Amino acid sequence: MTPGTPPTTPASRPLTVALDKALDTPFTHGTLASLPEWLRADDTCDVDIRAIGGPAWTGRLHRALALRPRAVLLSRPTPAPPETVKELAALADAAQVPVVVDTPWALHPATTDVVPALRAAAAQAALIEVFTAADVPPAHAFLDQLALVRATAGALDSLRVTRLDARGHGGSAQCGSVPVSFSGCRSGIGTTDTRLVLRGAGEQWRLDFAAPSSARPATVVRIDADGEHLLPTRYETAHRAAWRHTHAAATSGTAAPSTLHHLAADLALFPVEALSA
Numbered sequence: 001m002t003p004g005t006p007p008t009t010p011a012s013r014p015l016t017v018a019l020d021k022a023l024d025t026p027f028t029h030g031t032l033a034s035l036p037e038w039l040r041a042d043d044t045c046d047v048d049i050r051a052i053g054g055p056a057w058t059g060r061l062h063r064a065l066a067l068r069p070r071a072v073l074l075s076r077p078t079p080a081p082p083e084t085v086k087e088l089a090a091l092a093d094a095a096q097v098p099v100v101v102d103t104p105w106a107l108h109p110a111t112t113d114v115v116p117a118l119r120a121a122a123a124q125a126a127l128i129e130v131f132t133a134a135d136v137p138p139a140h141a142f143l144d145q146l147a148l149v150r151a152t153a154g155a156l157d158s159l160r161v162t163r164l165d166a167r168g169h170g171g172s173a174q175c176g177s178v179p180v181s182f183s184g185c186r187s188g189i190g191t192t193d194t195r196l197v198l199r200g201a202g203e204q205w206r207l208d209f210a211a212p213s214s215a216r217p218a219t220v221v222r223i224d225a226d227g228e229h230l231l232p233t234r235y236e237t238a239h240r241a242a243w244r245h246t247h248a249a250a251t252s253g254t255a256a257p258s259t260l261h262h263l264a265a266d267l268a269l270f271p272v273e274a275l276s277a
Contacts, residue, residue, distance in 0.1 A: 015070065015250060018043035022054030023075055027213050031240050038247045049250055051075060053102075058084050061099070065091050071250035073242060074260070075102040076212075079139050079275045082267040089260035098249035100256040101263050102242035103144055105194055105209050106151035109234040109241050110218035112257060115152060117222075118198065118205060122153035125178045125200040132184035134192040134211070138169040139274045141184045141194075146266040147258060148196060149173075149180055152207075156180065159269035173269070212238060 017039055019028060028051075032039050039049070050064040053075035064072055065088070072092070092099045105111060111118075122128065130149060132141045142164065149156065156173045163170040168185035192211035198204060204223040210216040220231040248254035267275065 014038055014040040015048035015247060016040055016042045016045060017049045017051060018047040018069075019051045020053050020060065023051050027239070031237070031243060034240060035243060035247070039243060049073060049246055054078075058088060061088055062091070065095055065097055065099075068095055068097060069250075070097070071246050072097060072099045073102055073246045074099055074263075075239070075242070076104070076140075077101060077143075077263060078137075079143055079267060079270060081275050082264045082270075085260055085264040085267055089264055092260060098246075098253070098256060099260050100242055100246045100249055101147075101258040101260065102239060103147040103258055104212035104238045105144060105196075105207075106147040106238075106258050107241050107245065108209060108218055108238040109236050110207065110209070110220050110231075111148065111151055112241070113234065114205075114220055114231065118152040119154065121198055121200055121203055121205055122175065122178060124202065125153075125198050127199045128153055128175065128178055128180045129197045129199070130180070130182050130195070132194045133187050134184070134194070135186060135188040138164060138167070138184055138186055139270075141186075142169045142171070142182065142274070143266060143270070145182050145184070145194075146269065147262065148194075149175065150262060150266065151257060152196065153178065153180070153198070155265065156269060161271050161274075164271065164274055 014037060019041055029041060032041050048070045050069045051073040052061050052064055055078050057077055058080050061074060130145045132145060134141055153175045156175050159171055159173040161171045171182040173180045194209040196207040206221045209218045217233045217235050222229045245256045249256055
């Protein structure tokens with residue numbers, strides 16, 4: 001069974017979900033409606049899963065953990081002090097409440113399907129490049145890029161931020177012996193676009209993502225001496241995949257690929273001035 005995939009035999013009832021105001025949207029309700037055997041938005045009874053999102057999320061997550069639900073989904077967290085996130089991770093561990101961090105590219109099925117191949121290719125890579133054009137605060141896009149590289153290539157050893165302002169971001173890092181380049185611009189013109197390119201001597205990989213709420217699927221292309229190879233398309237958003245991982249964590253204790261510990265490690269690389277962005 002693929003990690004994060006609900007069991008073929010559903011539970012006796014769908015797990016109930018309480019949504020933060022920031023997540024009480026048609027997009028989230030539509031996503032939950034696509035998993036009717038496993039999840040149901042309903043905060044009028046005992047709640048199995050609590051979903052947290054939006055800015056100033058740390059206090060609300062602390063309160064949610066105190067209620068000891070079966071799991072928590074933390075959706076698109078904004079930058080926060082890493083020490084605070086580490087404390088929340090320790091609190092969740094002590095309460096035995098799994099917290100799944102919903103991030104738009106690291107949890108995308110197009111990414112998770114090829115992680116073993118990407119990790120093997122990253123060990124031989126000469127360069128990894130990540131670019132984003134989206135109408136979101138650059139610090140938020142930068143944090144999501146860090147999560148994507150961690151998922152595909154591994155933990156970063158260092159991060160040097162060369163630009164982080166209202167218009168965009170830039171930076172460089174090391175992932176083992178492989179240099180990583182980050183860049184992005186805030187733009188409301190055209191379509192949202194995120195692209196990761198892994199360049200090596202024997203093969204290259206290219207992952208292209210649309211807006212997180214878009215129906216346009218991500219594409220994964222591997223390039224080698226025989227040409228370009230388009231991998232099978234996965235028609236699922238990262239947000240829906242995050243809900244699958246949350247259900248699996250709540251029902252079978254399956255470890256999520258994106259957790260508070262990973263988020264804290266990424267935030268520890270951020271410059272202090274970006275942590276309240």
